[in-house]
Amino acid sequence: MEKIQEPKKYMNPYLAGFLLGLTMIAAFYFSGRGLGASGAIKSTVTAVVSAVAPAHADKSEFYASYKGEGSSPMNSWLVYEMLGFIFGALISGIIAGRIKKDIVKPPKITSRTRLIMAGLGGVAAGIGATLGRGCTSGAGLTGMSNLSLAGFISFMAMFGGAFMFSFFLRKFWINKA
Amino acid sequence: MGPLIQQGILSPEWDMIFAFIIGISFGFILEQAGFSTARKIVGVFYGYDMTVLRVFLTAVVTASVGLLYFNYLGWIDISLIYINPTFIWSAIIGGVLVGLGMIVGGYCPGTSFAAAAIGKIDGMVFIGGLFIGVFFYGETYDFLFKNLHDAGNLGPVTLYQILGISSGTLEFFFLIFAIFMFWMTIVITKAFSNRQFKY
Numbered sequence: 001m002e003k004i005q006e007p008k009k010y011m012n013p014y015l016a017g018f019l020l021g022l023t024m025i026a027a028f029y030f031s032g033r034g035l036g037a038s039g040a041i042k043s044t045v046t047a048v049v050s051a052v053a054p055a056h057a058d059k060s061e062f063y064a065s066y067k068g069e070g071s072s073p074m075n076s077w078l079v080y081e082m083l084g085f086i087f088g089a090l091i092s093g094i095i096a097g098r099i100k101k102d103i104v105k106p107p108k109i110t111s112r113t114r115l116i117m118a119g120l121g122g123v124a125a126g127i128g129a130t131l132g133r134g135c136t137s138g139a140g141l142t143g144m145s146n147l148s149l150a151g152f153i154s155f156m157a158m159f160g161g162a163f164m165f166s167f168f169l170r171k172f173w174i175n176k177a
Numbered sequence: 178m179g180p181l182i183q184q185g186i187l188s189p190e191w192d193m194i195f196a197f198i199i200g201i202s203f204g205f206i207l208e209q210a211g212f213s214t215a216r217k218i219v220g221v222f223y224g225y226d227m228t229v230l231r232v233f234l235t236a237v238v239t240a241s242v243g244l245l246y247f248n249y250l251g252w253i254d255i256s257l258i259y260i261n262p263t264f265i266w267s268a269i270i271g272g273v274l275v276g277l278g279m280i281v282g283g284y285c286p287g288t289s290f291a292a293a294a295i296g297k298i299d300g301m302v303f304i305g306g307l308f309i310g311v312f313f314y315g316e317t318y319d320f321l322f323k324n325l326h327d328a329g330n331l332g333p334v335t336l337y338q339i340l341g342i343s344s345g346t347l348e349f350f351f352l353i354f355a356i357f358m359f360w361m362t363i364v365i366t367k368a369f370s371n372r373q374f375k376y
Contacts (some may be wrong), residue, residue, distance in 0.1 A: 010364060060319065087200075088203060096209070098208070121281035126307040135322065136233075164276070170279050
């Protein structure tokens with residue numbers, strides 16, 4: 001007899017938001033800063049480029065700014081944070097029975113199309129997060145929590161932009177029943 | 178009194194340990210809330226799942242009120258915490274691009290890691306795209322992005338400073354805005370449930 005594991009329900013969004021807020025307060029209290037995500041990618045790219053082509057990285061204003069003094073760019077707060085993040089998400093997925101290798105996609109879209117879109121979306125977000133000095137976590141969540149002007153501008157640009165674009169991609173995500 | 182690292186109460190080595198532990202909490206909560214699937218994330222833009230907005234606003238309200246209150250109690254020195262510097266043009270254009278990434282890819286940088294952590298291949302591919310995007314930016318920075326990147330620098334200024342009001346006053350208005358948005362999520366959910374949208 002096959003026992004089908006029903007994935008557990010998701011946490012109440014208000015509770016999740018509250019706990020996330022407490023996590024942010026902890027970050028401010030212990031480390032004097034908020035959460036982030038895209039910065040870890042920037043650090044990793046800088047580390048790889050520095051390792052593969054050190055002279056090129058030294059000459060580049062961009063990579064030099066992420067290198068910091070002395071220690072490796074990987075020795076950064078966000079890199080450690082994202083390592084913990086993956087671990088935490090994994091634990092949550094295990095507890096909730098949601099670990100499954102598959103592709104999240106709308107029913108009428110092929111896997112190939114979905115993956116191409118995911119890749120393109122990642123490229124756009126990678127460029128945007130580097131230009132905008134953060135993503136929804138660092139610029140948006142953290143930026144608004146410390147009431148910075150940058151946070152509010154970033155939040156409005158990200159969600160306003162997404163709403164704008166959502167109209168053009170509605171056929172991709174939504175099927176009328 | 179916090180922030181502990183900045184005040185020198187704990188040595189800098191602790192910072193990375195805190196980062197890791199806080200990261201665990203961050204990732205755990207996001208996955209628990211359902212941010213590990215693009216389906217739930219884009220739902221807020223199509224009216225069928227308001228989770229993103231609810232979690233986001235609740236988190237910001239909790240953290241911002243918490244910070245102000247801790248400051249008032251003398252538990253944290255708010256003048257020592259990091260304030261995101263404002264670069265107007267890059268914030269707007271960069272933000273719009275992140276928004277584009279959210280709709281095209283179904284994730285943002287943080288959520289893509291949650292998805293990848295539970296085995297979602299589209300999340301992993303999104304992360305791959307992130308690396309490409311950042312690398313592209315780094316390589317083209319000197320001739321493409323440099324001026325835009327540094328334009329419109331207003332420094333680490335807060336919204337209440339710009340408006341010439343106190344932080345408490347701003348928080349009050351933000352709470353009203355948040356309550357309004359929570360109410361809107363209920364309105365939108367009711368309106369769209371009548372429409373029989375299928376994801």
